[in-house]
Each structure stands twice: as C-alpha cells, then as structure tokens.
Amino acid sequence: MPGNSFEMSYKIAQIRLVSSHPEVYEPCDDSFALVDALLSDRNNLLELKPMLCMEVGCGSGYVITSLMLMLGEEANGAQFIATDINHHAIKVTQETMEAHGVYAELINTDIASGLENRLAGSVDLLVVNPPYVPTPEDEVGREGIASAWAGGENGRSVIDKILPVAEKLLSKRGWLYMVTLTANNPSQICRQMMKKGYASKIVVQRSTVEESLHIIKFWKDNDIEADTNDVITNSKAVPLGIVDSVQNRLAGSVDLLVVNPPYVPTPEDEVGREGIASAWAGGENGRSVIDKILPVAEKLLSKRGWLYMVTLTANNPSQICRQMMKKGYASKIVVQRSTVEESLHIIKFWKDNDIEADTNDVITNSKAVPLGIVDSVRSQIQRLSFWGSCDINTTTN
Known part of the structure; x- marks a missing residue:
C-alpha cells in the first residue's frame, strides 16, 4: 500500500476490502498519512485508553476501520462513531467495516450536527480528514464526492467549522488528529487552538508533487503559553519532535x-x-x-x-x-x-x-x-x- 510503512507491524484496513462508490472519496495519500500518524502514536493511544473514538468525514471507511483494527482487543470497551454528510459514504463505510469484521455507529450528518449535546466532553479520540482543498466558496458542501475535498477560501471553510465543534466534543483528556495542507495556514490553526488551551505537534508530514500534508495532533494543556515560536509557520513546518512546545517542556x-x-x-x-x-x-x-x-x-x-x-x-x-x-x-x-x-x-x-x-x-x-x-x-x-x-x-x- 502506498505510503504506509506500518502495515507489516499492525493490522489495518486492506485496500482490496475497502468498498467504493463513484460519489465517495477513495483512500489516497492523505488517508494513508492519517493512518500512519495513528499507527506511530499507537502505544500512546493504548495508554490513553479511549472510551469513545470518533471520525468526522469517514468517506470510504478506511481510516475508522484501520483505527479499530490497530487498537484491537487492547482497546476493549471502546466505542466508535463515524459521521459523513454524504449518505453514499455511510453505506460504503458500513460495507468496508463488515468486510473487516468490525463495527461502529454510523451517522449521516454534517460534521456532528445533532450529536454535539449528546457527545459534549466525552470524545477521547477525534480523527478528521476535512475538505481542505482551496476552492470557490460555492463548491463547499455540495452533494456527492465534491464534499470530500472542497474547502473554500484557503481550504479553511469546513476546517473553521470543525474546530469549535471539536473543542466541544473533546473530553478533558481528548486528542484530535487533523489533516491539513500548507495552503490552510496550519500555523494559524495551531495558534487558534493554542488560545483555547490546546497544545499541538506534527505527527506525520508528507510532501507530494501536488501538496504538502501535515497530520497535526491537538490536546488540552492548561500550562500552555502562546509562544508562536513553538508552532508551525506557514512557509515551513516545525520538524517532528520539535514542535511539541519544546522550548517550554x-x-x-x-x-x-x-x-x-x-x-x-x-x-x-x-x-x-x-x-x-x-x-x-x-x-x-x-x-x-x-x-x-x-x-x-x-x-x-x-x-x-x-x-x-x-x-x-x-x-x-x-x-x-x-x-x-x-x-x-x-x-x-x-x-x-x-x-x-x-x-x-x-x-x-x-x-x-x-x-x-x-x-x-x-x-x-x-x-x-x-x-x-x-x-x-x-x-x-x-x-x-x-x-x-x-x-x-x-x-x-
């Protein structure tokens, strides 16, 4: 599988068993990078012992299925929820999970609409591969596969809707993993979350011919200081291992x-x-x-x-x-x-x-x-x- 160096170490979703539909986004570089980020942090995730794991924008189901498989029996008792605005994606994710013998609650909704009050402060692990591609604003939220990538101005329209929802959903010990593109200004995203008391670091960074991807992890840190030298700059990403508020820690x-x-x-x-x-x-x-x-x-x-x-x-x-x-x-x-x-x-x-x-x-x-x-x-x-x-x-x- 392209881009996934952890496949031999832990069980993840098999591409041949991932279902598909013409109107559903198929696993690609960003999907593989997100799964790699979760795999690289697997031991920490097991120590976290998440009771409720959630993916916003499940698409083909590759990520949420991989998450369930990699945590396996060691995450005994954990519940999994996945949402998508595309009803075709819900059906495809269901088929992907069934092919791998795992189960999650699937909900056809925009981000977490109708779930915010029910799940407020209870999500220990939130995973998001948002529509991040810069597009005209009128393409955002369209039906079908376009909803998987159309991100509006600077690719931030949907991301900026997700962040306050994520803040409401996450538990005090909750972690958020989000895919971003350099064009999204990840530095500004990190500063925005920092003002809300969240520390951040890059878990995986990938560059392709067309884009530079960052998988950013956020977590609550009451002692965090708004030191812009410790977060991502728009033109240059802080290297893995240094971004974690190194100067303070x-x-x-x-x-x-x-x-x-x-x-x-x-x-x-x-x-x-x-x-x-x-x-x-x-x-x-x-x-x-x-x-x-x-x-x-x-x-x-x-x-x-x-x-x-x-x-x-x-x-x-x-x-x-x-x-x-x-x-x-x-x-x-x-x-x-x-x-x-x-x-x-x-x-x-x-x-x-x-x-x-x-x-x-x-x-x-x-x-x-x-x-x-x-x-x-x-x-x-x-x-x-x-x-x-x-x-x-x-x-x-």
Whole structure:
C-alpha cells in the first residue's frame, strides 16, 4: 500500500476490502498519512485508553476501520462513531467495516450536527480528514464526492467549522488528529487552538508533487503559553519532535545538543522552502537559521549542557562565538575541515560563569583554533555522562 510503512507491524484496513462508490472519496495519500500518524502514536493511544473514538468525514471507511483494527482487543470497551454528510459514504463505510469484521455507529450528518449535546466532553479520540482543498466558496458542501475535498477560501471553510465543534466534543483528556495542507495556514490553526488551551505537534508530514500534508495532533494543556515560536509557520513546518512546545517542556534539561544547521549563504526567500533545500539554504551569510537556533539552544541547555554546531567560514563563526560569550558560553573548535568549496568548523559551546569577553579566546574569521590543540568530539562525548540529549533537525524553526 502506498505510503504506509506500518502495515507489516499492525493490522489495518486492506485496500482490496475497502468498498467504493463513484460519489465517495477513495483512500489516497492523505488517508494513508492519517493512518500512519495513528499507527506511530499507537502505544500512546493504548495508554490513553479511549472510551469513545470518533471520525468526522469517514468517506470510504478506511481510516475508522484501520483505527479499530490497530487498537484491537487492547482497546476493549471502546466505542466508535463515524459521521459523513454524504449518505453514499455511510453505506460504503458500513460495507468496508463488515468486510473487516468490525463495527461502529454510523451517522449521516454534517460534521456532528445533532450529536454535539449528546457527545459534549466525552470524545477521547477525534480523527478528521476535512475538505481542505482551496476552492470557490460555492463548491463547499455540495452533494456527492465534491464534499470530500472542497474547502473554500484557503481550504479553511469546513476546517473553521470543525474546530469549535471539536473543542466541544473533546473530553478533558481528548486528542484530535487533523489533516491539513500548507495552503490552510496550519500555523494559524495551531495558534487558534493554542488560545483555547490546546497544545499541538506534527505527527506525520508528507510532501507530494501536488501538496504538502501535515497530520497535526491537538490536546488540552492548561500550562500552555502562546509562544508562536513553538508552532508551525506557514512557509515551513516545525520538524517532528520539535514542535511539541519544546522550548517550554525541555527548558534547561538538555545536556547534549547537536546541530547541523542550514549554513549556506543564499537569498532570504530560499530559507525554509519545502524539500531538500531546507537542509542548506541559510539566507544572508548563511546565518538566518543559525540566529534562530542560538536563543533556542540557550533556553534548552542545562547548566552543564554542551552544544556542538557546524558552521562555515562565511557564517562568521567568530561573531557567533562572541555572541554566545556575551551569554556566558565559552567555545572552541573541536574539528576543522577544509574542502575546495568551503571551510567547516565544528564548534563546541558550554556554560562558563567565569568567562571574560576576550576576543583572543574565540575564533577569528580568518584563523581557527588548530585541531591538534583541542579535544575531539568523540573523546568529549565519551567523557560526558549525560541522560538528557536532543538532536535538532536541520529544519529547526
């Protein structure tokens, strides 16, 4: 099955057993990504022990059937509900479930109309693959298969109707998984939910020729702060594992932080682009992403924490070291490599309360500390006993 790397590990719906109808949306990349997101979080879902699971917009039934199968007997006692505005989808989902030997209550309704009061505050797991494709507003809510994708302006018309309903349905410990497209402005969605007290993170991100999909997980967090640096930006998604309010949750607890940032000097409009370019496009002097990482690193590092960062001569590593020195961090080169195209420095930073801003002790732009007089990264790590570590992806926001 395309896009589903978990199929061999846990039982999910089989495509050959998924029913179909000309007016019902068939499983596609977004469906597979959503199931992968649920599979990747399966252990956490079992720990959650959801009593009521619900899918809004069940379509062919592939997702809700996969959810029931992957949780299996370990979710004993859980009830499942699925809704769809398309009456053909209800029939197709019923056939798909019967073919797999599972059962859920199916309701032909728009989102959760008529169910909001009955289910208010009781849904522990809510799964939504909404109509997210930007279309003219008059296409939204049409009968038939168009209702599965027509999302109106910016693809947000139906999403913006679903969010307040989801907020009402979710229990205090409830989780929401939602498929979004970059065009939907997922950053704004996360900020909107953050104002309601919900934390968020990307569970799965997929890029295809036509679209970039994000499966976002939301959950109630009474301690959440509206820090826009911890959510998705419209042009660039925070990498999996970093979006989970990292700055607040890991503040002062990371003993070893390793960063290979996008350091190549490029035009600013190339920074944060989708795809492989995000791994090297560093903006002016290659410093745009580096300068975002440094204050985050300072917040994450413990008092005894070490930071290893790759830099290029063009990044002005001397200035980086002076910048960190002002924050109380000593620095030195642990490895230096020169190629035909570039000169790389691996710099180690650590907290030193006695440090003085002596520019003779840091890197000069033209001359680096010789490799022979510094410790190697390997020997440093062998001598460090740490329990909290973090490796920041090169697309750090």
